[in-house]
Amino acid sequence: MTRPTIRSVAARAGVSKSLVSLVLQDSPKVSPERRAAVLAAMDELGYRPDPTARSLAQGRTRAVGLVLDDLRNPWFVDVLEGLRPVLHEAGLRPVLAESRSEPEAPRTFADLRVDGLVVIGTLPDLSVVADVARSVPTVLAGTRLGPDDALDVDVVAGDDARGVGLAVEHLLALGHRRLAHVAGTGPVGRLRREAFERAVRAGGATALVEVGPMTEDTGHRAGRALLTRPEPPTAVLASNDAAAVGLLAAAADLGVDVPARLSVVGYDDTSIAALRAVALTSVDNAAHEVGRLAGVRLLARLEDPAAPADLQLVAPRLVVRGTTAPPPRG
């Protein structure tokens, strides 16, 4: 009971092997009668084409490698959700890898002969990607290139300058005059930080900055540092939601009431922000849309590999919840 092949289908339908192949490819050169006969034979035998053989013959796998740094970050999953339907519709099948546990993932994908590569979020090191991008069409989603990245690829990302601007404007409008930022590292961290300082300065307010990896722990540590200053800030913008949650914990530790005495804003609007017990005001970075556009971009790139690399920014949106309020009086 070996698997049926085009050979057995052809025999059963009383046609040649290549006719079966043409039917598989929906070729218009096949008469309706023969097509019906072949389809019937396929059905009777339970035939399913072997993608391995097809890939070898066609020289393309119809697979797209998706690399993200950390499956635990729900933001990545949002991007994935926007991306997946686009690939699916194009008959491409996503294959996922987490670079944190498999740093060589982009190269592995290249060896697998994927048709394209999408890198989601900021990777600690882009050099492997730079290498692979020379032979595989590649799109970066939800991250930005740094000045040192020798990489000429399409990029789709949230407009961080605007997102930070929205958050700062919200806080300024509430009346805050001492604002702090827990900044992340990497190109995105730098962009957000610069936008923060620019926006706060433009509002004539004071900007404090703490820096660290975008984790709960960083937020907690930064929170303690900021809140024990002689003149603590009345509002903090975190580099992401995890850091914001750390800030909230630090405030709780120190008996600082949020939002009465401290306003906190997160970034990315992940599911953690929406938890009732957290209710974090956060910048929705349009992850879903970033994913969708990255997919569209990759398809365009597959069509026209020679087109110049493109940078596309998606407008973010501020989601106001329970952690922001006017500063305490006096």
Place this chain on the structure above:
Amino acid sequence: MTRPTIRSVAARAGVSKSLVSLVLQDSPKVSPERRAAVLAAMDELGYRPDPTARSLAQGRTRAVGLVLDDLRNPWFVDVLEGLRPVLHEAGLRPVLAESRSEPEAPRTFADLRVDGLVVIGTLPDLSVVADVARSVPTVLAGTRLGPDDALDVDVVAGDDARGVGLAVEHLLALGHRRLAHVAGTGPVGRLRREAFERAVRAGGATALVEVGPMTEDTGHRAGRALLTRPEPPTAVLASNDAAAVGLLAAAADLGVDVPARLSVVGYDDTSIAALRAVALTSVDNAAHEVGRLAGVRLLARLEDPAAPADLQLVAPRLVVRGTTAPPPRG
């Protein structure tokens, strides 16, 4: 500038095509000198074997399909982390799919000719898996078979009866006498619920039960229902951490202090439980170990497809944090 193949490598090394193939397979039949020559040629040409061609010739893909229901549930990611290294060491490459967004994933994997399949966590419907498991070696990780599942496959899961027992014993030891459980659906939900009722009864205490899908929302709703009863419980065990977080939110809404007036225990000990702002007492379901053992089980199954199906239970562990305490006096 076409990719190098064994053909070009052979030409460069001055040997035959098949000799190159033998080197690729680490065959002991190759003389050290020739092997060195071939390896040098590969290196000079930057040769990487084509896995597509290899799969077609060998009739195996060395890929393992991993199906999970929801990438957002961090518990799944923990299982993945335990599983991945085992597969990696065996030269198998994991391919991930989320059944929530791709219900046909198991069948897709079968069409791709994966060598094996691991189903992680509870799927809403196992019928597709049952179908695929007939032709593809399959292991279920972190879920249990229901009485109606016509499926004869290996299962590796946390020992839910024991885990629930640990939680209930903890609460009884603290002095609680009115315990509630927010039960989930499916085989796992049923197991946990039965274990809860058994353990509470054995302790001579009163057991209340609310049922619903394992979400924050269910926890929130159940919390309101339980806490507004004439005689509310003093402790609640949730079916998972998400539901427990919903419970915490309901308690906060109603001004019920946790843990002074209500103890809450979660299940799975996900990263949410460990957040400082949550500090949830939870049952560590040994997700990592479940993943590891599922991998080991799959390898054994690939070795011996005829072996009888096996059920393996992993001992859970209670992680006590800040949401449990003795009941209020009086």
Place this chain on the structure above:
DNA sequence: CTGAAAGCGCTTACAG
């Protein structure tokens, strides 16, 4: 230990 040949299951020109 080595080399020539057939084959894995499909697709792709190419001649009818």
Place this chain on the structure above:
DNA sequence: CTGAAAGCGCTTACAG
């Protein structure tokens, strides 16, 4: 519209 042939890049007996 159809059929016979070659080829995708490997592996696998098989004869030397």
